[in-house]
Amino acid sequence: MNFALPRFRPRLVDALKDYDKARLTKDVAAGVTVAVVALPLAMAFAIASGLKPEAGIFTAIIAGFIISALGGSRVQIGGPAGAFIVIVYGIVQQYGVANLIIATAMSGVLLILMGLFRLGTLVRFIPISVVIGFTNGIAVLIGLSQIKDFLGLKIPHMPGDFFGILGALWSHLHTLNPWALGVALVSLAIIVGWQRGAARIPRLGPILPFGDKLSSVPGSIVALVLATAVVGIFNLPVETIGSKFGGIPAALPAFALPSFSWESARFLLMPTITLALLGAIESLLCARVADGMIGDRHDPNQELMAQGLANFVTPFFGGMPATGTIARTVTNVKNGATSPVAGMVHAFTLLAVILIAAPLASSIPLACLAAILMFVAWNMGEWREFTRLRTYRLPYRITLLAVFFLTVVFDLTVAVQFGIFAACLTFIYRISSLSRSEQLTAAEYPALAGHEAKLQAWRLYGALFFGATKLVEALEDHLPPQTLVLDLKNVIYVDSTGAEALENLVATCHKRGVRLIVSGLMNQPLDIARRTGLLGQLEAQAGDLQPDVAAAVEEAVRTFKPEPLE
Incomplete structure (x- = not known):
């Protein structure tokens, strides 16, 4: 990525164009x-x-x-x-x-x-x-x-x-x-x-x-x-x-x-x-x-x-x-x-x-x-x-009042540091709460019908970052017997921690003999998957990377062996 410094161009240069007496x-x-x-x-x-x-x-x-x-x-x-x-x-x-x-x-x-x-x-x-x-x-x-000068108090040294x-x-x-x-x-x-x-x-x-x-x-x-x-x-x-x-x-x-x-x-x-x-x-x-x-x-x-x-x-x-x-x-x-x-x-x-x-100012x-x-x-x-x-949520109230109190009683530097820290924690919590997962059903994708016992399909929403990796960890804890389909079409951002969680999921699936099929990788998630090597791991096995979840489910079902007749 090329980084260019901004040109030094004061607004006065443009403002003086067509400048007139009026x-x-x-x-x-x-x-x-x-x-x-x-x-x-x-x-x-x-x-x-x-x-x-x-x-x-x-x-x-x-x-x-x-x-x-x-x-x-x-x-x-x-x-x-x-x-x-x-x-x-x-x-x-x-x-x-x-x-x-x-x-x-x-x-x-x-x-x-x-x-x-x-x-x-x-x-x-x-x-x-x-x-x-x-x-x-x-x-x-x-x-x-x-207050000192307002009341005319005689205080030799005013504390800070x-x-x-x-x-x-x-x-x-x-x-x-x-x-x-x-x-x-x-x-x-x-x-x-x-x-x-x-x-x-x-x-x-x-x-x-x-x-x-x-x-x-x-x-x-x-x-x-x-x-x-x-x-x-x-x-x-x-x-x-x-x-x-x-x-x-x-x-x-x-x-x-x-x-x-x-x-x-x-x-x-x-x-x-x-x-x-x-x-x-x-x-x-x-x-x-x-x-x-x-x-x-x-x-x-x-x-x-x-x-x-x-x-x-x-x-x-x-x-x-x-x-x-x-x-x-x-x-x-x-x-x-x-x-x-x-x-x-x-x-x-x-x-x-x-x-x-200037002499007049002395009076x-x-x-x-x-x-x-x-x-x-x-x-x-x-x-x-x-x-x-009272019209705002509790984190907003706590942040505003805490910064106000710390500014008045302690120090502005401490107040701003605490305020930004509290705001970051609140933001992380809110974003992580917006990230969610849902299991796809046969009502939405008929190809799943009859295969629910050995195949699971999950769709993730939001940002997969360090505050939301619990979504991937939950999938690791409850893997299906044969195949896991993961739809990432609605994931807008993946950070390094999220990418590591996906890599751990790939390793866990491989260890337990569960096939992992990923679909819907686009934009930033696709870029980080390519840079971390995750994309290469999925492409190494034919069919483990699909453009959409429908194709992923069909690929999973295609490889299933038919059930023996009783």
Whole structure:
């Protein structure tokens, strides 16, 4: 079999064909709007991950540009994502920022290799129960991690584990800042209220100036501007980006290599794999959502290579892990984006913001960012799936709830590993239960009449793999006196274990003097029978391989000696 690597062809190349001024206008408008949405989210994701706010902005600029320019989707927007918060925070707390850079770059290499070896479609094989379980678990952890700033608690060091977070919150509850709580509650109310009332704003166009344009402004920006203004005007005792991090630099950082050691890389193997898998899942799920909205089809392998390049480059410029982001991609589509140019404009807009308005970011209250992330966490979770669990089978419920519980209480890596393992076991069990056998009767094949005592004919259905070899073993245990006819026409797949079971059946029949006639071998079962030598064993004896079961039964009956007359 010839294996060809996929060609490196970004979707931008095809999207620029017949590109005109009208499309450029739409892309610029969409890109600027997405940048407005991305700015508070990028800072909030970075802070929640234990990093400085500029790490999120740098990621949105650099990774966002690379993913749009080199990706396999026309409208996907890349940048820091909420799904990474738990993993990144854990890496920073346990290994430090330098090792986060190494882990992110290594995950980028894995993503590039996944794209080169055409593994983009394999991500779709991860069961939806696992995806929903860890997505809801991450949403809970994001919300839990924001309680500190939402309440304005004075916690010098925030633990990274579930029980440690609960303990720290409870032990420092007496440090609650009512001003921070008030800012957070009002910000959350503005965000929720703005989202629900956005559809009614265009009706106020004749009354309010630019009323028809207000609906495109995200509620997070409205809350951010109002909260920052109120805290600054009234000098409220609330922690801000300036008081916590000293502000945001008004320039991109220079390229910097962290100190690298193979000892650190060895311990970072599992976090690296987790970052790569989660990034692949998030980006390709996001691309599929975008496809449904614009009626297009993305190139998953090209998308993975672009994600990998972005994650390999960005950390050396002060960034964090990046992936495709659903909220910003949906905003991009709804605002009329037609090509990856919109995502590139979004990156340039963010760059202009930090070059011009970086000092203003120092006054943003952390309580408002916490409210924004609380809202993101709520929208991120598929909470309705919990109420629908009763409509699903028990294995689905167990897998989803177990992955959710393990994500929240223990670790995302453990949760995904368990979820995939449980899903594989469930799949094996279900497929093996669909594989069955039935004995053929004279009513269906009249040639069997009068020969049932010495001849048996069986038909197998489904897949003959390691989980269903009991079907063949049962035939071995109850062989007829003279001839066994085996119809494999309805067997769609045979693995090496199934082939070995058939070989054992041939050997057992030979040892007991029972003739075995096989019929209906087609496609993959025929191929593996040829490669394992089973086909040669059957062809060596004339008549032991027949095209269909009717011919097999007739061949068996033809060789029977007539019964002696009494």
